[in-house]
Amino acid sequence: MSRFRPPPWLVLLLPAIIILTAVVMIPLLLSLYSSFTPYRLTRPETLYKWIGTFNYEKAMKSAHFWAAFGRTILLLTIALNLEMLMGLGLALLVNKVTYGQRALRTVMMFPMMFSPILVGFQFKFIFNDNVGLVNNALQSLGLSNVAIPWLVDGQLAFTAILVAEMWSSTSVFAILILAGLFAVPRDPIEAAKVDGCTPWQSFRHITLPYIMPFIYIALAIRSLDVARAYDIVQIMTNGGPARRTELLWTLIGRTGYVDAKMGYANAMGYISIFLAIFFTIYFFRKLNAARSELGMAG
Amino acid sequence: MAQVHLQKVVKKYGSLQVVHGIDLEIADNEFVVLVGPSGCGKSTTLRMIAGLEAISGGEIKIGERLVNDLPPRHRNISMVFQNYALYPHMTVRENLGFSLKIAKRPQQEIDKAVDEAAQILSLTEYMDRKPGALSGGQRQRVAMGRAIVRHPEVFLFDEPLSNLDAKLRTQMRTEIKKLHQKVKSTIVYVTHDQVEAMTLADRIVIMRDGYIEQVGTPLDVFETPANTFVATFIGSPPMNLLHGRVTGNEIAIDGGPAIGVPEPFTGKVQEGQKVILGFRADNLMPYGHAMPMESGCAEFDMTVNLSEPLGTETLLFGSLAGKEVQAKMLNPRPVADGERLQFRLDLARCHLFDADSQQALR
Structure with missing residues (x-):
């Protein structure tokens, strides 16, 4: 009798293929499929009912979805820009320090060591309208005599979330930009000084082009992070009150697990993925442009 | 301006x-x-x-x-x-x-x-x-x-x-x-x-x-050159430097031949003074392959340890008084390692330095 002998490459790749299929391919295909069904976690049989693109159409027409989509983009834009500027400033300051710089660098990374959940709880306390630090401080200083509803008013809550987000992640920018500053060669800076540049002009024309690739790497990483923002918002406001701070993933999470409408949640998830993909591609394009500017691409 | x-x-x-x-x-x-x-x-x-x-x-x-x-x-x-x-x-x-x-x-x-x-x-x-x-x-x-x-x-x-x-x-x-x-x-x-x-x-x-x-x-x-450092730093090959002591109107190279005090320095050295005699390879040449020397010259034998032919001239490495000395041979002929040749040193082109201060005597 002849036995089937698979070719060696297949045998060698088989473990990887099996694991990737089980861990990535099946869940991915299943979720994609389920987005075309009215699948509800509470009624498993709904998984077998095909409804075509109904969920996608529903999401596209949903005001809640687009509000969350817009708010996520808003958070992403504001948070990334502010974090970038503050991180840049922080990195430039730390780069000037000659004594104790290592210790400072370590301290600078402390916020990255906390779980976002804990950061959420901490800022929820800080911004609490009755016992929170912010209101207490404002009242003690006589700057305000009312309890400002930090986490209730839509815009204030958005600001509070923004502050928490920035506190926890500005150091990502600071660390990456600092690495970039370390890599800037000394000679061109000195040449610029001799060529008549003021310190600001040296920074603008020489240092900045050198650190742009690092800034874009940080932006790419952080854009993925913020586009899937969930934990801090979930803890601080749970997307509320009355959806005033709803972001894409708090909406999707609630739809999928609380309302148990997994099919619909998956459809929104697939639309949202494009947001993350768009920003990643955008920043990588920028990164490559900045690198080839410096003659580093190859 | x-x-x-x-x-x-x-x-x-x-x-x-x-x-x-x-x-x-x-x-x-x-x-x-x-x-x-x-x-x-x-x-x-x-x-x-x-x-x-x-x-x-x-x-x-x-x-x-x-x-x-x-x-x-x-x-x-x-x-x-x-x-x-x-x-x-x-x-x-x-x-x-x-x-x-x-x-x-x-x-x-x-x-x-x-x-x-x-x-x-x-x-x-x-x-x-x-x-x-x-x-x-x-x-x-x-x-x-x-x-x-x-x-x-x-x-x-x-x-x-x-x-x-x-x-x-x-x-x-x-x-x-x-x-x-x-x-x-x-x-x-x-x-x-x-x-x-x-x-x-x-x-x-x-x-x-x-x-x-x-x-x-x-x-x-x-x-x-103002001192021995400049003498060895400027010029290639570097200037040869030999330690010696003034005796009479000669300089006795430590462990080597005595050479008459070069003319420009007569009267500027004292009996028993420790000096360094400096000369460039261009001014130490084997007999028969040398430039004509204007005034006095010293003659002595030296064994050639190594030769570097450069075409128009050959650089000879010998040892004199236990120190390596470089000389030049014009219109060169092949020189075997270990060959003993008679050399002429152009005294007018020699330099003298004080051994303690390393400064040139002038």
């Missing part, structure tokens, strides 16, 4: 002093080369003139202006760096015009100055390339072009040729010399290569360990 005056200039890093109060006067349009071994303070001195290093003591004046506390941008200087220090994100044209753009000059003037510099350095073909797409020599020319577009009062060169290969270095050396003739400006040039120093300089400043050892024209420092 830009002279450069250095007066008692000191550089300290913490408690470590690296430049010990040097004095130097550089005339307008003069090409001065600072030369010395690594760590002698020559680059530090140049960077202090540029304003890239703070001055710990003394005074530096450019023209009539005291520049001690002026930042580089107010000193009206340009500098060419060892690693070119081009701006990698700018094209050659932008690199050349950068300083003028920063100074907010009208575009027309910038274009004119850039084109002129490109013409002088034959860079016109590469104007739209970035430094990454240029060869070492081309980059070096861009660096020089960037320096000349501004018509500064003083050019500073910090070992500009040390990253180039030998052939290109010779070529660029000539171009720098031509550039000096064209742009007529004061140049301070740092190198550790004594050939560059000799060929380029109007005056050479030889430095060691943060002190100036000698200042003079290239021929000056070659023919009348």
Whole structure:
């Protein structure tokens, strides 16, 4: 009798293929499929009912979805820009320090060591309208005599979330930009000084082009992070009150697990993925442009 | 008009002093080369003139202006760096015009100055390339072009040729010399290569360990070195130095022959004085292969350990009084290792140094 002998490459790749299929391919295909069904976690049989693109159409027409989509983009834009500027400033300051710089660098990374959940709880306390630090401080200083509803008013809550987000992640920018500053060669800076540049002009024309690739790497990483923002918002406001701070993933999470409408949640998830993909591609394009500017691409 | 005056200039890093109060006067349009071994303070001195290093003591004046506390941008200087220090994100044209753009000059003037510099350095073909797409020599020319577009009062060169290969270095050396003739400006040039120093300089400043050892024209420092350091540093192969003691009107080389006190030094040495006799390979030649010697010469035998034929001449390595001595053979014939030859030493071309102070006896 002849036995089937698979070719060696297949045998060698088989473990990887099996694991990737089980861990990535099946869940991915299943979720994609389920987005075309009215699948509800509470009624498993709904998984077998095909409804075509109904969920996608529903999401596209949903005001809640687009509000969350817009708010996520808003958070992403504001948070990334502010974090970038503050991180840049922080990195430039730390780069000037000659004594104790290592210790400072370590301290600078402390916020990255906390779980976002804990950061959420901490800022929820800080911004609490009755016992929170912010209101207490404002009242003690006589700057305000009312309890400002930090986490209730839509815009204030958005600001509070923004502050928490920035506190926890500005150091990502600071660390990456600092690495970039370390890599800037000394000679061109000195040449610029001799060529008549003021310190600001040296920074603008020489240092900045050198650190742009690092800034874009940080932006790419952080854009993925913020586009899937969930934990801090979930803890601080749970997307509320009355959806005033709803972001894409708090909406999707609630739809999928609380309302148990997994099919619909998956459809929104697939639309949202494009947001993350768009920003990643955008920043990588920028990164490559900045690198080839410096003659580093190859 | 830009002279450069250095007066008692000191550089300290913490408690470590690296430049010990040097004095130097550089005339307008003069090409001065600072030369010395690594760590002698020559680059530090140049960077202090540029304003890239703070001055710990003394005074530096450019023209009539005291520049001690002026930042580089107010000193009206340009500098060419060892690693070119081009701006990698700018094209050659932008690199050349950068300083003028920063100074907010009208575009027309910038274009004119850039084109002129490109013409002088034959860079016109590469104007739209970035430094990454240029060869070492081309980059070096861009660096020089960037320096000349501004018509500064003083050019500073910090070992500009040390990253180039030998052939290109010779070529660029000539171009720098031509550039000096064209742009007529004061140049301070740092190198550790004594050939560059000799060929380029109007005056050479030889430095060691943060002190100036000698200042003079290239021929000056070659023919009348102030001390044994200058004697061995300038000239290739380095000057032969032999220790000896004055006895009567002869110098008894330690463990070697006695040689008559060269004429210029008679009466300037004392009986029993410890001296160092210095002579170049060019003045020690085997009998029959030598230049005619004007006045007195000393003759002695020496075994040749090694010979290096160079074509027009052969360099001979022998040992005299236990020390290696180099000699030259004109119209060379093959010399076998271990061959014993009779040598003639041109006494008129010998140097004498005091053994204790290492300073030249004059």
